Amino acid sequence: MAVGTVSRVLNDHPRVTRELRERVEKAMAHLGYEVDVTAQSMRAGRSRLVACAIRDFDIPRFALFIKEAEAVLREAGYTLLLASTTNRPDIEIGLLSAFRRRRVDGVMMTLSDEQHRGVREALSAAPMPVLLIDRDGIATLDRVTADHREGARLATTHLLGLGHWRIAMLVGDLKAFPSRSRLEGFREACSAAGMVPHPRLLRDNVLSGEDAYRATASLMALAEPPTALFVAAMDTLGGCLRALRTMGIAAGDGISVVAGSDSDLAELYAPPITAITWDLAAMGRHAATMLLERMRGDEIEGGRGLAVPTELIIRGSTRPLPS
Amino acid sequence: MAVGTVSRVLNDHPRVTRELRERVEKAMAHLGYEVDVTAQSMRAGRSRLVACAIRDFDIPRFALFIKEAEAVLREAGYTLLLASTTNRPDIEIGLLSAFRRRRVDGVMMTLSDEQHRGVREALSAAPMPVLLIDRDGIATLDRVTADHREGARLATTHLLGLGHWRIAMLVGDLKAFPSRSRLEGFREACSAAGMVPHPRLLRDNVLSGEDAYRATASLMALAEPPTALFVAAMDTLGGCLRALRTMGIAAGDGISVVAGSDSDLAELYAPPITAITWDLAAMGRHAATMLLERMRGDEIEGGRGLAVPTELIIRGSTRPLPS
DNA sequence: CGCATTCGATGAACCGGTTCATTGACTCCT
DNA sequence: AGGAGTCAATGAACCGGTTCATCGAATGCG
Numbered sequence: 001m002a003v004g005t006v007s008r009v010l011n012d013h014p015r016v017t018r019e020l021r022e023r024v025e026k027a028m029a030h031l032g033y034e035v036d037v038t039a040q041s042m043r044a045g046r047s048r049l050v051a052c053a054i055r056d057f058d059i060p061r062f063a064l065f066i067k068e069a070e071a072v073l074r075e076a077g078y079t080l081l082l083a084s085t086t087n088r089p090d091i092e093i094g095l096l097s098a099f100r101r102r103r104v105d106g107v108m109m110t111l112s113d114e115q116h117r118g119v120r121e122a123l124s125a126a127p128m129p130v131l132l133i134d135r136d137g138i139a140t141l142d143r144v145t146a147d148h149r150e151g152a153r154l155a156t157t158h159l160l161g162l163g164h165w166r167i168a169m170l171v172g173d174l175k176a177f178p179s180r181s182r183l184e185g186f187r188e189a190c191s192a193a194g195m196v197p198h199p200r201l202l203r204d205n206v207l208s209g210e211d212a213y214r215a216t217a218s219l220m221a222l223a224e225p226p227t228a229l230f231v232a233a234m235d236t237l238g239g240c241l242r243a244l245r246t247m248g249i250a251a252g253d254g255i256s257v258v259a260g261s262d263s264d265l266a267e268l269y270a271p272p273i274t275a276i277t278w279d280l281a282a283m284g285r286h287a288a289t290m291l292l293e294r295m296r297g298d299e300i301e302g303g304r305g306l307a308v309p310t311e312l313i314i315r316g317s318t319r320p321l322p323s
Numbered sequence: 324m325a326v327g328t329v330s331r332v333l334n335d336h337p338r339v340t341r342e343l344r345e346r347v348e349k350a351m352a353h354l355g356y357e358v359d360v361t362a363q364s365m366r367a368g369r370s371r372l373v374a375c376a377i378r379d380f381d382i383p384r385f386a387l388f389i390k391e392a393e394a395v396l397r398e399a400g401y402t403l404l405l406a407s408t409t410n411r412p413d414i415e416i417g418l419l420s421a422f423r424r425r426r427v428d429g430v431m432m433t434l435s436d437e438q439h440r441g442v443r444e445a446l447s448a449a450p451m452p453v454l455l456i457d458r459d460g461i462a463t464l465d466r467v468t469a470d471h472r473e474g475a476r477l478a479t480t481h482l483l484g485l486g487h488w489r490i491a492m493l494v495g496d497l498k499a500f501p502s503r504s505r506l507e508g509f510r511e512a513c514s515a516a517g518m519v520p521h522p523r524l525l526r527d528n529v530l531s532g533e534d535a536y537r538a539t540a541s542l543m544a545l546a547e548p549p550t551a552l553f554v555a556a557m558d559t560l561g562g563c564l565r566a567l568r569t570m571g572i573a574a575g576d577g578i579s580v581v582a583g584s585d586s587d588l589a590e591l592y593a594p595p596i597t598a599i600t601w602d603l604a605a606m607g608r609h610a611a612t613m614l615l616e617r618m619r620g621d622e623i624e625g626g627r628g629l630a631v632p633t634e635l636i637i638r639g640s641t642r643p644l645p646s
Numbered sequence: 647c648g649c650a651t652t653c654g655a656t657g658a659a660c661c662g663g664t665t666c667a668t669t670g671a672c673t674c675c676t
Numbered sequence: 677a678g679g680a681g682t683c684a685a686t687g688a689a690c691c692g693g694t695t696c697a698t699c700g701a702a703t704g705c706g
Contacts, residue, residue: 002656007694015654037425038370039692041361043661052405058390060383067381070407079421082375082405084393098402102360209587238587245591264532264561264586268568270593325686330664338684362662366691 001027010035041103050078050291051099053109054133055087059235061261061280065133068284069108076292078105087112087173087207089119096122096130104128106291111135113175129294131287136177141303142294144287148178148260151276151310152185152232155258158274158312159228160193163321164256168201168219168226170212170240171260172233179204182232182260201226212239220247220255227321232260237273241265256318271316278310324350333358364426373401373614374422376432377456378410382558384584384603388456391607392431399615401428410435410496410530412442419445419453427451429614434458436498452617454610459500464626465617467610471501471583474599474633475508475555478581481597481635482551483516486644487579491524491542491549493535493563494583495556502527505555505583524549535562543570543578550644555583560596564588580640594639601633 001024009016009024027033041047050073054062070080081104085091089112096119099107107130111119114137123130123138131142159167169186171179183202190197200222203215212231216239219226231240237259244251251257252271259266259275266273286306293300324347332339332347350356364370373396377385393403404427408414412435419442422430430453434442437460446453446461454465482490492509494502506525513520523545526538535554539562542549554563560582567574574580575594582589582598589596609629616623 003692004657004694004696005655007692008655011694017654020655034420034424036365036692038361038364039661040694042359042365042663043692043694045661047361056390058386060386063381063383063386066405067379067407070405074406079425080405081372082389082393082403083397084390097357101357102402238591241591263588265588265591268561268564268588269591326662327664327666327687328685330662331685334664340684343685359662362691363664365693366662366664368691 006033045103046105047103048078049081049102049104050106050108050288050295051081051083051095051102051104052133053083053085053092053095053099053107055085055110055112057082057084060263061234064280065284065287068281069288070284072285072288073292076288078292078295085110085112089113089116092116093118093122096126099128100126106295107131108133108287108291111137111176112173114138114177115175129291131291131294133287134178134283136181136305139303139305142290143303143305144283144290145177145305145307146278146280146283147181147307147310148276149181149185149188151260151278151312152182152230153189154185154310154312155230155232155260155274155276156186156189157192158314158318159230159256159258160189160195162228162256162318163323164228165195165321166198166201166224166226167228167230169197169203169230170206170215170233170236171202171204172207172236174204179233186230186232206233206236209236209239209242212236213243216240216243217247220244220249226255228256228258228318230258230260234261235263237261237263237265241269241273252317252319256321258312258318262313266315269317274315274318275313276310277313278308283308329356368426369428370426371401372404372425372427373429373431373611373618374404374406374418374425374427375456376406376408376415376418376422376430378408378433378435380405380407383586384558387603388607388610391604392611393607395608395611396615399611401615401618408433408435412436412439415439415442416445419449423450429618430454431456431610431614434460434499435496437461437500438498452614454614454617456610457501457606459504459628462626462628465613466626466628467606467613468500468628468630469601469603469606470504470630470633471555471599472504472508472511474583474601474635475505475553476512477508477633477635478553478555478583478597478599479509479512480515481637481641482553482579482581483512483518485551485579485641486646487551488518488644489521489524489547489549490551490553492520492526492553493529493538493556493559494525494527495530495559497527502556509553509555529556529559532559532562532565535559536566539563539566540570543567543572549578551579551581551641553581553583557584558586560584560586560588564592564596575640575642579642579644581635585636589638592640597638597641598636599633600636601631606631 009021083095110133134145206212206215231237259273262275262277266275406418433456457468529535529538554560582596585598585600589598
């Protein structure tokens with residue numbers, strides 16, 4: 001039996017007799033044959049692999065994104081490659097090159113800095129489609145984002161409406177889209193209310209729970225501490241609440257608190273924490289779907305941007321400023 | 324220039340002149356050459372891919388395991404493949420076969436049911452080393468587990484010491500190691516105290532927050548409700564606390580609560596929830612390291628089992644039974 | 647009956663590396 | 677000077693599929 005013949009059978013070539021197909025299938029079962037995907041990949045120049053590189057997948061809600069994206073991709077015959085960039089441009093560049101060498105068919109990733117020269121060069125040199133996760137800086141690529149700006153605007157307007165004007169904000173890295181747009185939304189709400197935010201009450205580069213702990217502690221130690229705290233960085237509410245507890249300040253009572261992302265903690269804390277939420281599962285599905293379209297070769301001009309809406313869930317942690 | 328020559332240069336063959344090396348490197352830079360990993364994989368019969376298949380990576384603490392494992396593997400030149408089994412044996416079998424076809428070099432995975440015939444057959448037929456994550460049922464494979472039994476024993480002993488004897492327990496799927504060993508630890512502590520646990524107060528198959536919500540609600544609606552609740556299933560504390568809140572029962576006060584795994588929520592809840600904790604990051608690192616040893620071909624007889632210790636963090640949610 | 651056409655199976659080329667036997671040049675020793 | 681030995685580069689075989697031109701057999705038609 002010729003190898004090419006077997007290949008034709010496996011690939012459902014139209015001109016194959018039933019008799020031959022049965023003979024081949026019997027032989028395959030008998031010999032325990034399994035195709036070698038690496039050989040297929042080499043021959044075809046594609047791997048049916050999709051890479052996902054994010055800054056840190058220990059962020060609880062990101063797991064949901066990945067889970068949903070993986071499900072959609074597997075359904076379509078692709079396997080997911082996972083890597084963590086630890087938010088470092090050099091690692092991002094290295095990973096892109098590694099993905100290229102592996103003949104990965106598509107990439108979805110976050111970027112530590114959308115303006116970084118090296119990263120931008122690596123991205124435009126990439127032969128496979130790349131989709132940005134919650135980043136908006138590169139218009140030629142597909143992007144799936146959350147509307148953080150609107151979420152932050154809603155949250156800030158809510159606080160202003162309660163009479164707060166010394167509002168502190170904790171954000172992550174302003175080089176990246178989510179923090180940048182949250183800050184924009186915050187400022188937008190402030191200026192709409194004719195209020196000028198105090199620069200001393202803004203803390204950026206809050207990336208971990210420990211960062212949030214320190215930032216909160218230093219904010220509350222100010223001579224004129226804030227009356228409201230917008231913890232806009234991802235997965236940092238815990239650190240903030242820990243600091244408040246240590247200092248004996250009650251959320252809601254001593255200070256109003258808004259979380260930039262929802263969680264079990266926000267929902268069940270006493271008092272429950274007002275939080276911004278959005279559908280990360282949908283983001284994952286959309287990301288996978290858009291990438292699949294690109295990989296299928298659909299000629300779509302320019303990069304598409306899809307923004308998932310955000311919503312503010314008002315809970316007990318935000319209260320009117322006592323007069 | 325011969326292709327074989329280029330290959331020798333790239334692979335640091337000892338018999339290569341500096342002059343040739345420079346010439347090749349110059350040409351590579353000039354042409355933007357990059358090795359094709361799929362071709363390497365095909366030739367070598369290995370892919371430098373390690374697959375990780377777990378039941379659901381939307382479990383917050385699992386992400387930490389994956390993160391650490393990925394870091395160790397990448398350091399060693401491997402790339403991580405990720406797939407979710409949704410705890411279904413047929414998917415586990417399908418994934419094992421897909422990994423084989425991809426010439427994956429090693430696998431780390433959870434199992435929905437360690438006794439499942441088909442899965443066991445697929446595992447023993449697997450040509451690459453497989454390491455079990457928090458599963459202990461197959462002695463021929465390497466296993467990295469947490470000592471849930473001891474954790475549960477500590478937690479139960481703690482509750483018994485506070486005078487509780489109507490202790491309810493929420494566990495996950497008893498076909499899998501973690502829930503099984505937690506139940507063992509629970510029973511061990513009970514019989515050590517000469518107490519027979521009430522079967523009505525045991526709820527198994529609690530897999531999600533919603534399951535925990537329902538289980539808690541039904542338990543607290545009993546004529547003789549439990550005085551203590553051991554929420555031993557992973558990532559289900561939220562559902563349980565939600566149910567208690569809905570029913571107007573205060574954790575700590577109305578009922579003592581122990582969580583089977585720690586979280587921000589447990590730490591920051593009011594009152595803080597007594598919880599069992601263990602080092603998932605270390606588990607991830609150990610799993611990767613052990614798998615690397617196997618892949619390196621180290622001849623190690625039989626499967627190795629590594630159990631990470633568990634610890635009980637006593638907080639305010641567990642209080643003496645009022646007399 | 648003979649020629650053209652159709653159909654199904656075949657074998658060889660190819661994808662892009664790695665490896666090894668081979669070759670040619672050079673050194674060293676007698 | 678000549679032979680042995682060393683060393684660096686070469687080219688071909690190979691990994692396991694896919695694809696395409698080719699071939700033989702069977703069928704159809706005049």
